[in-house]
Each structure stands twice: as C-alpha cells, then as structure tokens.
Amino acid sequence: MKRTTVKDALASATSVDSILVQGWVRTRRDSKAFSFLEINDGSCLKGLQVIVDAALPDYPQVARATTGASVSITGKLVESKGAGQKWEVVAETLAIVGEADATYPLQKKGHTLEFLREIAHLRPRSNLFGAVFRVRSRLAYAIHRFFQERGFVYVHAPIVTASDCEGAGELFRVTTLDPKNPPLAEDGSVDFTQDFFGKKSYLTVSGQLEAEVFACAFSNVYTFGPTFRAENSNTSRHASEFWMIEPEIAFCDLRGNMDLAEEFVKALIRDVRAHCAEDLEFFSKFVDKGLLARLDFVLERPFQRCSYTEAVEILEKSGKTFDYSVSWGTNLQSEHERFLTEEHFKCPVTVFDYPKEIKPFYMRLNDDDRTVTAMDVLVPGIGEIVGGSQREERLDVLLANMRRHGLSEKDYSWYLDLRRYGTVPHSGFGLGFERMLMFATGVGNIRDVIPFARTPGHCEF
Numbered sequence: 045m046k047r048t049t050v051k052d053a054l055a056s057a058t059s060v061d062s063i064l065v066q067g068w069v070r071t072r073r074d075s076k077a078f079s080f081l082e083i084n085d086g087s088c089l090k091g092l093q094v095i096v097d098a099a100l101p102d103y104p105q106v107a108r109a110t111t112g113a114s115v116s117i118t119g120k121l122v123e124s125k126g127a128g129q130k131w132e133v134v135a136e137t138l139a140i141v142g143e144a145d146a147t148y149p150l151q152k153k154g155h156t157l158e159f160l161r162e163i164a165h166l167r168p169r170s171n172l173f174g175a176v177f178r179v180r181s182r183l184a185y186a187i188h189r190f191f192q193e194r195g196f197v198y199v200h201a202p203i204v205t206a207s208d209c210e211g212a213g214e215l216f217r218v219t220t221l222d223p224k225n226p227p228l229a230e231d232g233s234v235d236f237t238q239d240f241f242g243k244k245s246y247l248t249v250s251g252q253l254e255a256e257v258f259a260c261a262f263s264n265v266y267t268f269g270p271t272f273r274a275e276n277s278n279t280s281r282h283a284s285e286f287w288m289i290e291p292e293i294a295f296c297d298l299r300g301n302m303d304l305a306e307e308f309v310k311a312l313i314r315d316v317r318a319h320c321a322e323d324l325e326f327f328s329k330f331v332d333k334g335l336l337a338r339l340d341f342v343l344e345r346p347f348q349r350c351s352y353t354e355a356v357e358i359l360e361k362s363g364k365t366f367d368y369s370v371s372w373g374t375n376l377q378s379e380h381e382r383f384l385t386e387e388h389f390k391c392p393v394t395v396f397d398y399p400k401e402i403k404p405f406y407m408r409l410n411d412d413d414r415t416v417t418a419m420d421v422l423v424p425g426i427g428e429i430v431g432g433s434q435r436e437e438r439l440d441v442l443l444a445n446m447r448r449h450g451l452s453e454k455d456y457s458w459y460l461d462l463r464r465y466g467t468v469p470h471s472g473f474g475l476g477f478e479r480m481l482m483f484a485t486g487v488g489n490i491r492d493v494i495p496f497a498r499t500p501g502h503c504e505f
C-alpha cells in the first residue's frame with residue numbers, strides 16, 4: 045500500500061477504506077477500550093489522531109508506541125467525532141518501527157530555545173522547528189520561482205575563492221598545509237605557493253564578483269548558495285555560515301536595483317503567506333503576536349527611501365541617545381537602522397548613497413565624489429536584510445577605487461576585463477536568506493532558522 049502523508053490525510057475530501065500512515069508518535073493517551081496516538085510525519089504542523097482498539101490483535105504493541113517512537117499504521121480514514129480535527133484513523137494494524145525510551149528529550153512542551161539548539165538533531169521534530177524548516181524550504185522554492193519566472197539565469201558561484209569581495213577581511217582560510225610545520229618562504233612567512241591551490245584561498249563571503257561575470261553575458265542572473273564570514277559578532281542576526289541570494293542585472297542602475305529588491309522581498313512574503321498559512325499562524329500565536337499584521341502591512345505599502353545623508357540627519361535630530369554616536373561618515377549600527385525602520389519610518393526603508401570610505405571597492409562613485417551608489421534595505425525587528433549597489437563600470441574609476449582600497453590590479457584582472465570588453469552599467473544586491481526567514485517567521489535568533497548554526501565557538505553536528 046502506498047503511504048499517505050499526514051498532510052494529505054488531513055486534507056482528504058472523503059473517508060478512505062484503507063490507508064497507510066507512517067510517522068513519529070507525539071503523544072499517546074490510553075483509556076480502557078482504546079488508545080489514542082497523535083502521529084506527525086513533518087508534512088504539516090498538525091498531527092493525525094489514530095485510534096487503536098484494545099481488541100485489535102496488534103494492541104499489545106501500543107505500550108511501545110511512546111513519544112518519539114516511529115510507527116507504521118494501516119486502517120480506515122474516518123470523520124472524527126472529536127473536536128480539533130476533521131479526520132482520524134481507526135487502526136487495523138500497528139507496527140513499531142523504532143522504539144524511543146523515556147530518555148527521548150522532546151517529551152514535553154516548553155523547552156527553551158537554548159536547550160533545543162543543543163539537540164539540533166532532534167529539534168526538527170518539534171512544532172516550532174517543523175514550522176521553521178517547512179517555511180525555509182518553501183522560501184527557497186519561492187526565490188527560484190521569482191527569478192526563473194523573470195528569466196534570470198541561476199549561477200553557481202564558487203565556494204572556494206581567492207578574492208575577498210567585501211574587503212572586510214572576514215575570510216576563513218582553506219588550506220591543506222600542515223599547521224605544525226608549514227613550508228616557509230625565505231623571509232620566514234608561510235609559503236602559500238606550496239598550498240593546495242598554489243595561492244592563498246578562502247571560503248567565499250559573497251558570490252557577487254562571479255555573478256557580475258555572468259551578468260555581463262546573460263544580462264539577468266542570480267546566485268543562491270552558502271557564504272561564510274569569520275566575523276566575531278555574537279549577535280542574534282549574524283552567523284558564520286549563512287545563505288545569500290545575489291541577483292545581478294546588466295543595464296540597470298541603482299533605482300532599478302532598489303525596485304527589484306522591494307519587489308523581491310514583497311513577493312517572498314506574499315508566497316509564504318499563501319503557501320505556509322498554517323505555519324505562519326503558529327508563529328503568530330506562539331512566537332510573535334504582531335507577525336501577520338506586520339507582514340500584511342509590509343505588502344500593502346511602498347518601502348520608504350532615504351539617502352544616507354538624510355538618515356544621519358534624522359538620527360542626529362532624533363534626540364535619542366544611542367550606544368554608538370552617529371555623524372556623517374560613520375557606519376550605521378544596528379541600533380540606528382532599527383530606529384529608522386521601527387520608530388521613524390515605521391516600515392521598511394531603503395537607505396542609499398553611502399560615504400565611499402565605508403563601502404567596498406566595487407560600488408559606483410557618485411558625481412559628488414564623496415558617496416557611492418550603495419543601498420541597504422532595513423526592516424523592522426531586524427535592521428539590514430538586503431545590501432547592494434550599482435557597480436563601478438568605468439575602468440579608470442574602478443582602478444582608482446582599487447588603489448584606494450589597496451587591492452592589486454593583477455589579482456582582479458579578470459574583473460577588470462569586464463570593464464575592458466563591453467562594459468555596461470549593472471547593479472545587484474544580496475539578500476540574507478536567514479534574515480529574510482527571521483522576518484517572515486518572527487523568530488528572533490538566526491540560530492533558530494538554520495538547520496545547524498555555525499557561530500563563533502560553535503560548530504556542532
């Protein structure tokens with residue numbers, strides 16, 4: 045018999061004479077004549093109620109159907125007389141596939157998120173993490189759908205690279221040299237020409253530079269893959285390994301880039317709103333009461349736009365005391381970003397035209413010679429969710445930027461070739477996948493929206 049998922053069973057249009065369901069026992073209740081099992085198989089939030097009659101030949105198995113055990117059940121799908129569910133299964137056979145004894149850690153509700161992080165191999169079986177990872181999967185699909193429907197070509201950027209796209213020096217080195225006894229150059233430094241790739245290599249911080257190569261051939265492209273940052277920030281919004289979506293568009297300026305970012309974020313919210321309704325309701329009940337109202341509000345309104353210079357003025361005039369003071373030329377800290385989006389504009393806001401000193405080499409210099417065409421999308425509850433820019437397409441200006449940033453022309457000759465041969469104005473941005481997921485679910489810590497979080501000091505599983 046073909047297995048029916050719990051989701052399909054619960055959505056059935058009719059009763060079914062004979063079905064097979066398989067999953068894990070969430071709870072069991074025994075009365076004299078029956079036992080009631082709640083089975084979950086991850087296909088949806090809700091469990092399926094199974095009634096096991098004490099007169100069944102398999103009934104003695106019920107004692108082993110403890111919380112966490114895996115079971116295989118055949119029976120009839122019938123309309124439920126109880127409240128809370130439309131359908132339930134009246135069992136005919138019950139087989140225990142794998143037992144779980146009383147040490148199974150997910151016995152009762154009310155575990156802290158910190159504890160659940162320590163059992164990241166079991167937490168997907170909880171309601172909260174079931175919902176998070178179903179939404180994560182749907183969001184990934186929605187991202188591909190968004191770009192594929194618009195004719196964007198999906199590019200697989202390399203994970204091991206020799207370039208530091210963001211220039212922030214937050215690179216994880218990839219090496220096969222013996223740490224105890226590395227080959228040394230004459231001046232006593234480690235000789236990386238003898239390393240695996242014949243040069244220093246790293247895990248990528250961004251696929252952007254490679255995406256630009258493809259945009260200069262396919263016009264509209266996107267990457268979607270893991271990125272790595274050896275940034276020692278212990279915050280609820282930073283992970284050392286996270287996924288990023290980076291569209292890159294040829295013949296597109298900053299305005300078109302900001303429009304696309306806004307359309308993209310809204311389309312993703314609309315998609316999970318439509319396709320993850322049950323899970324989102326769960327979040328709005330147990331994680332963040334304001335979630336659904338906030339998501340709908342975001343969909344209805346245009347994002348605000350304001351230049352960095354205006355943003356600094358707003359912050360200076362706010363009368364608020366921030367931990368980090370703000371003045372023209374400083375980086376906006378998360379507290380500043382959150383003030384702008386949560387308290388001042390009270391909606392998502394795109395900040396653009398940042399000082400050139402605080403941004404990477406590839407951003408296009410504005411005519412004022414002080415700012416570059418950077419843009420960040422800030423959202424309530426999180427702050428920066430998207431970072432992007434128009435790219436410097438003028439060879440001479442790009443070379444000057446690189447000199448200012450101390451980058452070697454030789455290392456980036458391939459990148460410069462894009463400006464030598466058929467250069468075009470082009471733009472792109474990076475959306476942090478986990479930050480988007482936090483925004484869509486209301487989950488407050490990035491460690492709880494990624495299957496196995498990597499943060500400073502933590503690399504379990």
Ligand code: 4AD
Pocket residue numbers: 209210249250251252273275281282283284286288290291428429430431432433472473474475476477478479490
């Ligand atoms: O602003 P970032 O550093 O931009 C780039 O990497 C550009 N190359 C993107 C581009 O133009 N193609 O990062 C982009 C986004 C951020 O807005 C944030 O959402 C996310 O990536 N992000 C992180 N997410 C989780 N943990 C971290 N440590 C993150 N660092 C950045």
Ligand code: MG
Pocket residue numbers: 420428430431
């Ligand atoms: Mg950024």
